[in-house]
Amino acid sequence: MKREEVAKKIGTSAAIIGRYERNERTPSIDIAKNIAEALEVSLDYLVGDTTVLLKDKKMLYRIELLQKINPDYKDRILYMLDVMLKDAQNNTLQDKLA
Secondary structure (H helix, E strand, C coil), rough: CCCHHHHHHHCHHHHHHHHCCCCCCCCCCCHHHHHHHHCCCHHHHCCCCCCCCCCCCCHHHHHHHHHHCCCCHHHHHHHHHHHHHHHHHHHHHHHHHC
């Protein structure tokens, strides 16, 4: 996405976006949040605190739900998810080796 497009989405100028990119200025937290929303990334991703780019809103919703449930249920769900993920990885590897 071009600077002009980001600037338009958040209500500023492309020159200001350029200053943010060159670390000549630091956006306020509200502006940074707006930039993250315009780019469809998390604020953590925008500032480099994570390498995971989570654009799937349904997955994000599931993670939010998981954080709110009883820890015992959460542990069981995560255990089952780990088993299923490991199985999926093994199947993918087997497909590649076949």
